[in-house]
Amino acid sequence: MPSNKRINKLAKLAVQVGANVQKDQVVIIRGTTESKELIREITEEAYLAGAKRVFVQWSDDFVSKSSLKHASVEELEKVSQWFIDQHQEAVDVGACFISVTSPIPGLNEDVDPNKAQKAGIAVQKAVSFFREHLMGNKAQWTIVAAPNPIWAKQVFPKLNEEDAVEALWDAILNASRVTEDNDPIQEWENHNAVLLKHNKILNDYNFKHLHFKNSLGTDLIVELVENHVWAGGGEHATNGAYFNPNIPTEETFTMPYKWGTRGKVVATKPLNYQGKLIDGFWLEFKDGQVVDYDAKKEKDALTNILDTDEGSRYIGEIALISHDSPISNTNILFLNTLFDENASCHMALGRAYPMNVKNGVNTPISELEKIGYNNSMVHSDFMFGSEDMEIVGVTQDGKEVKVFEKGNFVI
Structure with a gap:
């Protein structure tokens, strides 16, 4: 594991630069059980930034795989009303969103791709309003990453599991412009300025x-x-908040x-x-x-x-x-x-x-x-x-x- 200092910096970056959490705003963190350490840090930082309430929506790729393997297509295409209501309420209260990705590439190799596709389409249709809300920048949102042992071993197959996780943490933090002794928030301010120059030239x-x-x-x-319009780096949500959708970008x-x-x-x-x-x-x-x-x-x-x-x-x-x-x-x-x-x-x-x-x-x-x-x-x-x-x-x-x-x- 990298130092707690660097992980805390990444959490602070996700809150202050990624989502730019506003005072008294509801924050919804979405992530898998693989990334619980970083999610705990982000939760704390969101409250310190003035969040009114922080909710974590947990998922687990292995649980999801079991559902895809064993549930019927008919059952997978049913989208519960509580799931739809959850997304609608997030929109209604003006929440911002922080996603923590920690994928397990190739996990579903032996899953029927048609089942996965039909289940995904059913969810997309049911919460299409939510996708339009985020892609239309009606709220701030951001994505950061945390490693897991399976992903790390695929990226660094020659290393043992512990060293692979350490190496992937280091790669993620470096790509996110987080080092032991820098100020990543200032780094991102400078980085956004460079991307804005590129955008202006192309525009x-x-x-x-x-x-x-x-x-x-x-x-x-x-x-x-x-x-x-060419864009990249930070963007403005319709509430006026300046946020960075992807860390890194x-x-x-x-x-x-x-x-x-x-x-x-x-x-x-x-x-x-x-x-x-x-x-x-x-x-x-x-x-x-x-x-x-x-x-x-x-x-x-x-x-x-x-x-x-x-x-x-x-x-x-x-x-x-x-x-x-x-x-x-x-x-x-x-x-x-x-x-x-x-x-x-x-x-x-x-x-x-x-x-x-x-x-x-x-x-x-x-x-x-x-x-x-x-x-x-x-x-x-x-x-x-x-x-x-x-x-x-x-x-x-x-x-x-x-x-x-x-x-x-x-x-």
């Missing part, structure tokens, strides 16, 4: 589309929605035009989805839609993402990250999207963020769809950046601008 160019190419086979054009991202993606993209890192590791996959797009695809591992899980609903074969996010960046330079494959997406350019199949178009958070989803916003029950990020990625941006008047060369920003 000023106002590209019509981006063209991605590398030696692995990616040759993709992504058209951007009109009046798109290195990305600057925006909204693609739903029907404007064409060509082929080749993933460069595995995607952990519902406990299954999808690896060695590629997608081909035409008029925005995935028309062909393959995967060397867990193709069925990839099919399940794509077949979730009408919007899951289109993309809702495109994000740029230099190959020469802190998380990428660790050469650690975290097997967790929170980290791996911040080591590589990535895109998301599924739902877009309203904040990525001008006045989007104040516009009904039905109106956003008319301008090319992609609506879906899923938002699955996957990584396709590489050290030889070349990106050319084309402006509204047809001018070509080199954005990336040899995997890194050059603007």
Whole structure:
């Protein structure tokens, strides 16, 4: 275990910079039993920050797996009213949310992917109002991570369990900009300023589309929605609070035009989805839609993402990250999207963020769809950046601008 001082710093960071808990606000912490030490620290820090009440919603991946293996599909598709009411009350009281991820990649390898998919869709439909609430920045929310022995051994297979957990703790804390003797809150203030500069440069160019190419086979054009907004780092919730959704984060991202993606993209890192590791996959797009695809591992899980609903074969996010960046330079494959997406350019199949178009958070989803916003029950990020990625941006008047060369920003 790292020092209590560093874990406490991460907890304080999650509360003050991640969710930016406001005085007399209700805080809801969501996490698995694997991360109880960090959750206890976050609970204490949330009260010290002035929270009126802190509630913890516990889950356990092994318990969830048992349900998926043994319960019937019909039973799994039933969503209890108390579960829906719990989410509605959180919205009604203006709560903010802190999630602590501690995944067990590959846990559900032997689970019927169709059961997992149907159970997930049922939950998404039942609490769709909650997803819209968070993705529309109607409340502050953030995600941080804590290790567990199984995850740690997969990331560091050559180490014994204790050393692997120690190494993963260290990697998580370093990626989150938490060291023994620094002030992570000041570090994040500086980091947000750098990301804001990237956003401004890209927003000023106002590209019509981006063209991605590398030696692995990616040759993709992504058209951007009109009046798109590049964002990254901190964001403002509609209550005015400035928060950081992801700790860590290195990305600057925006909204693609739903029907404007064409060509082929080749993933460069595995995607952990519902406990299954999808690896060695590629997608081909035409008029925005995935028309062909393959995967060397867990193709069925990839099919399940794509077949979730009408919007899951289109993309809702495109994000740029230099190959020469802190998380990428660790050469650690975290097997967790929170980290791996911040080591590589990535895109998301599924739902877009309203904040990525001008006045989007104040516009009904039905109106956003008319301008090319992609609506879906899923938002699955996957990584396709590489050290030889070349990106050319084309402006509204047809001018070509080199954005990336040899995997890194050059603007």
